[in-house]
Amino acid sequence: MIPLWGQSIPMENTDKPGFRLAQADHVAHEQCPALVLHLARDVTRERLISWLKREAHRDFEHRIKRFTSALGFGPSSWQLSSAQSRWGSCNSKAVIRLN
Numbered sequence: 001m002i003p004l005w006g007q008s009i010p011m012e013n014t015d016k017p018g019f020r021l022a023q024a025d026h027v028a029h030e031q032c033p034a035l036v037l038h039l040a041r042d043v044t045r046e047r048l049i050s051w052l053k054r055e056a057h058r059d060f061e062h063r064i065k066r067f068t069s070a071l072g073f074g075p076s077s078w079q080l081s082s083a084q085s086r087w088g089s090c091n092s093k094a095v096i097r098l099n
Helices: 045-071
Strands: 002-004 007-009 011-014 019-023 035-040 077-080 088-090 095-098
Touching: 002 035, 002 045, 007 035, 045 077, 045 095
Parallel strands: 011 035, 077 095
Antiparallel strands: 002 007, 019 035, 088 095
8 A cells, every 4th residue: 555645555466567647446545546556577676766756746746736716826847856754845035845
């Protein structure tokens, strides 16, 4: 299981290369739609982390644009971090760092 978008997503190994998120009717948990992450058997931890960071970047980019539009102001820039104890921060130059 891997936490993703507020859900616990099951991971399944496949013989196909790369990563793929798919709906999975056979997965028994209560979130809808049920998703499963299919990943190649030879995927390394580093490649999985890199993929998760790309997914996070796309998701955060979308959310930042939505909130910037709704609020009428936004960050000067933003970055992903790998902080161990913070969800995020914003400095005096309006740079946001999200973990």
